[in-house]
Amino acid sequence: MAYQIENTQQGEKYNTIFSKVPAAERRKRNSRSRLRKRILLGTYIVLLMLPIYWLLNMSLQTNSEILGSMTLWPQNLTFDNYIGIFTDSSWYMGYVNSILYVVMNMIITMLVALPAAYAFSRYKFIGDKHLFFWLLTNLMAPPAVFLLPYFQLYYSVGLFDTHIAVALAHCLFNIPLAIWILEGFMSSVPKEIDETAYIDGYSFPKFFVKIFIPMISSGIGVVLFFLFMFSWVELLLARTLTSTDAQPIGMIMTRTSTASGIDWGTLAAAGMLTIIPGILVVYFVRNHIAKGFALGRT
């Protein structure tokens, strides 16, 4: 399959030696199988994009057109739904709130996860394996389990309905994930680098910031992508820990359904706008993302 696409020249050489099938026939077969792959992949991507396209389609229509007739694309293109969101502060503050707590979470997680991942990748210390395993168990904790205690805990310390509360709550799964991925990337950096730097007279903090962090920058980019992803998509905790001042966009979207029916156009436009930050983030890390998905371990 895959090997037929790459190195066709070398493949040709082997084929002429070992294959009874003539080279021309072989090439034709290769191009046919490549075409089949393209078609299959293309079909999958079209199916993947269909629901998103439908959302986009609806976000560019007025409610009367949405409910009036079935149209595969907007007949009267309108941006009113988007304009409505951008001119109403109770709407766009939802995006600001979501982005604020996601960025806070990314900063907090990185600050504590970088040294911890370094410790796990470089040193043996009492209880290291148990600690690592315990960290991973936090990834398996259903957010629903923590709903009530979080509410009470953050309420009692006066953090309820603040961005920092959501950012801290998302640390529950984001810190273990960050340490897990960073440890993989850090372990692939040879230890000799650390030793040489210490011999050259670098102190630990200086070495860490000046030499080590730049070396694993692609890993850090990938981790930031994952932190963004899991904090951005989570709603159950974010919704429970906020009421008005720090409400995430996902919660504000529920306002579109009122007694007089659902405001489909605005709902679709708001949904489209929640997809855009994700596209931006994935674009920045596209070259490292494949390695990142294997948690830095391939």
Added chain:
Amino acid sequence: MNNKVQNNRAWLLVLPMLVLVAFSAIIPLMTVVNYSVQDVLGPNASFFTGTEWFRTMLNDPALHAAFGRQVAFSLIILAIQVPLGIGIALLMPKKGWQASAVLILITLPLLIPWNVVGSIWQIFTRNDIGLMGWSLSELGLDYNLTRNAGDAWFTIILMDVWHWTPLVAMLCYSGLRSIPEAYYQAARIDRASKWAVFRYIQLPKLTNVLVIAVLLRFMHSFMIYAEPFVLTGGGPGSSTTFLSQSLTTMAIGQQDLGPSAAFSIIYFLVILLVSWVFYTTIMHMQKDKNSQGGA
């Protein structure tokens, strides 16, 4: 790695992380344990009940049903997503701008907030304004997910496959990219069939990422909440009510602190146990294979 230095001062590097995770994991978990063994009647009125709540929860028929649905759901989506993900990873181009474009498009569903995923599918499957619901109705099929439990299940599984197959595909893609070209050349010299290449070169290299994929998918599907909540609200009836939704209804809706805390602990332990058993079994299998001198 075996060449790590023994140094207990490394604890200092771990300490800030530990304080934070303790605040967001240990304290809340202790609260849950505390509630699970008490009957809380008011701020200062609670008495010790021991294992009573646990016994109640373990014998609750509604929870048995939710648990059964949850297990069925997780097994079905794993059975679909893992083979499909491998297949898609094999189709993905390896370099050039097409590779980047395909990567970005395929990752897209993973970056949509979960409740928006629910909304997208709610819109998409409506009979009056949704492309899929409308097309199925036009074809003369009696498709209605708010009335028909079978349709609701079909839609939720389709939604989850849409949402999460990209994760499996991305993991497999990164595993496939780590296979050196020399392996394929050797296979070509041996005139190995495509199936043999897949079975003896690609699949073994995918084992590690597939373990991660199955673990992540099992964990996430077992905790699923927002998507079915938005799409079906757990209905029709309670045919698509999964464990997280039962738990939130009990804890927030009915404020049954003791029972829901006991439920939480059982729920968490089940996920831990299944993940641990799966992981250790796979690791033992790999160790056996290696000790037999296989690849």
